[in-house]
Amino acid sequence: AQSVSQHNHHVILSEAASLELGCNYSYGGTVNLFWYVQYPGQHLQLLLKYFSGDPLVKGIKGFEAEFIKSKFSFNLRKPSVQWSDTAEYFCAVKSGTNAGKSTFGDGTTLTVKP
Amino acid sequence: GAGVSQSPSNKVTEKGKDVELRCDPISGHTALYWYRQSLGQGLEFLIYFQGNSAPDKSGLPSDRFSAERTGGSVSTLTIQRTQQEDSAVYLCASSLFQGDGYTFGSGTRLTVV
Numbered sequence: 235a236q237s238v239s240q241h242n243h244h245v246i247l248s249e250a251a252s253l254e255l256g257c258n259y260s261y262g263g264t265v266n267l268f269w270y271v272q273y274p275g276q277h278l279q280l281l282l283k284y285f286s287g288d289p290l291v292k293g294i295k296g297f298e299a300e301f302i303k304s305k306f307s308f309n310l311r312k313p314s315v316q317w318s319d320t321a322e323y324f325c326a327v328k329s330g331t332n333a334g335k336s337t338f339g340d341g342t343t344l345t346v347k348p
Numbered sequence: 349g350a351g352v353s354q355s356p357s358n359k360v361t362e363k364g365k366d367v368e369l370r371c372d373p374i375s376g377h378t379a380l381y382w383y384r385q386s387l388g389q390g391l392e393f394l395i396y397f398q399g400n401s402a403p404d405k406s407g408l409p410s411d412r413f414s415a416e417r418t419g420g421s422v423s424t425l426t427i428q429r430t431q432q433e434d435s436a437v438y439l440c441a442s443s444l445f446q447g448d449g450y451t452f453g454s455g456t457r458l459t460v461v
Binding site for chain 1: 379381383389390391393396398403404407439441446447448449450451452453454455
């Protein structure tokens, strides 16, 4: 069965620091990849997605992610975080054989100190 | 509608009672998904629908759980004879097509006492 691993459970940064959240998945075939964000008190929302083409994808609020097929990774990045980026971030993958269901990582809680 | 709507937002029920959770997806979204999120846990897949059919119901924890979708729209998740371990936030999501990303609802927080 496919799985998604997010390496950091909790990340604490100061404002203006750079962010990189790791995500690795275990599936050798075609995948669709996603990052979701859940701000405090709000519901989950899609941050960005990758289907094919340019492996560097840009999402909302200045976030981007890079798909590295050889490393089975889809890390999330932001050059300069803000206090408002404090949230929980989830990586998810849909495999080609079961493109309906997404498998989610356990999430990374990001705390940005003002 | 403009978003995915779930009701009720909160439900407290006694152990052994049946509950129904409702999800109204975005109009035109063919795929609908149910997940649950327990405290401190990730998202656990339950079932998904493509139209009114459920190609994958592998995540339903037991035969106490069932779900249906009618008219390619509203879905109901039913939990019979609730147990305390059923306490969680039940999330519904929909997507325009099967491989796309999800739009989530706000969830139903179920507490079994």
